Amino acid sequence: MNEDTNRLIELRREKAQALREQGVNPFPTTVSVTHTTQQLLDLYGEKEAEAIEQIPDRFAIAGRVKGQRDFGNVIFLDIYDRTGRLQVLLSKKLIGPENFQTFKKMADIGDIYAFAGKLMKTRTGELSLAADELTLQCKSMRPLPEKFHGLVDVETRYRQRYLDLIMNPDVVDVFRTRSEIIRLMRVFFSERDFLEVETPMMHPIAGGATARPFVTHHNTLDMDLFLRIAPELYLKRLIVGGLERVFEVNRNFRNEGISTQHNPEFTMLEFYWAYATYEQLMELTEELCCFLAHSLFGKLSFVYQEREIDFARPWKRLRMADAVAEYTDLSVEDLKDAATLKAFCKKHGLEIVGEPTPGKLMVLIFEELVESKLIQPTFIYHFPTEVSPLARRNDENPEVVDRFELYINGNEIANAFNELADPDDQRGRFVAQVEAKKAGDEEAHEYDADYIRALEYGLPPTAGEGIGIDRLVMLLTNSASIRDVILFPQMRKEQS
């Protein structure tokens, strides 16, 4: 139905107009509030009725009216503020017949009111505010969803998150937890002397990851810019600058598909630690995740989608080659032979593009056949050099880099490595990427000359890591879709 002709909205408009004519502004400035609903419950919820009656103070709360039980000369209201719910008792006796009548005629579920009065206990023993004063704080023009089933429609929940938040307390909890996780991360890194920084979101060169970027344009400079796909190259410039320990919590933008695991803009924690190695990052990652789980749950295990996830340390560590050997019938020796790997891929229906190296084939097999089986936290390390253009080679085996990814519940949660500090090696890797790009690899890196210049000044031995916050929040809030942990997930345009 056309929203402009909806009779429920029309009725509320008429009520607002009637209020104006009575001298009541339906959209006033605020009145002072003394307590939240939770404060009152904490202070007086357990007290006996007699004790409550002795309290001479008046209290003022404000919130949305979400429920109403009308008994003629007395009305019970469910008032919700950010902390929870309190019952308000409105009676003709206390507020006077005129106010009482006005409320009955003009108030709707969804309106926001402030109430002041003394506390009381009802016959059922529930702490309630017996209002002797009420002030409309906002006239709501739209009816809320039904009180029992609430708002279920997933599309409406995402498009109108405000309504989702009004109706579904579980959703509020998820976003409170998300906020708490990010707060704890800041505590964790601050305690370890990491400096929080903000680096550009608009990059002249989209670097630091392999992904297709969003392109935008700066009019005055008349230049195309890319929304960042990763902050990595800027954060490492800061390590060159001597900051030594930095972290950033911010959005990355990747012009890729949307799924339960992917949103075009997503939040990444990246941190860089000079004079540390990726082995130390594994330790730090375990510490961080355990700190989060312990802070949230008071223990290290939790259930995700009916599966028990256990953060108890130490976490499993597997070289990628060993992981592939463990989860397939290939041997570590087979992994060096392109022909064997190609045959294996063909047998398992894995699509091969071009003439990949054994390393690339191993990664393909890993991603297709192994990843999803890594349920408990597992570090996979020693990635092939050719898929890791910014990572330092392993000293014993230059074919692999000192890099790991963390998998939990079959999902990549973190990616980390010893940073490549050798500017000539880095230049060579960029050149290889540029050639891959010319050969049609849309996601290959571009050549970043200033980054090479920075490396030429000297990057101390550094390890760096990125942690996908949305996915970690999914795990820790038992959310099945990334859209459930992003307040306003990306949607197509709504039909008018």
Add this chain to the structure above:
RNA sequence: AGAUCUGUAGCUCAAUCGGUAGAGCAGCGGACUCUUAAUCCGUUGGUUGGGGGUUCGAGUCCCCCCAGGUCUACCA
């Protein structure tokens, strides 16, 4: 991008084989001074996502389009 499912009143859902579009809640009118989805009586509300087709007749069958969910692909 492909496969598949879904879209009916403000919300949550019905509607048998293709045969008069219905309920609960909300709303509106009324009763009620202790309820917790209050209760009771009465009652309004529909271009069935949009467009086209088949048919005597379409919410239902067919085609196109729009939006969403899930899986796959890309990716973190």
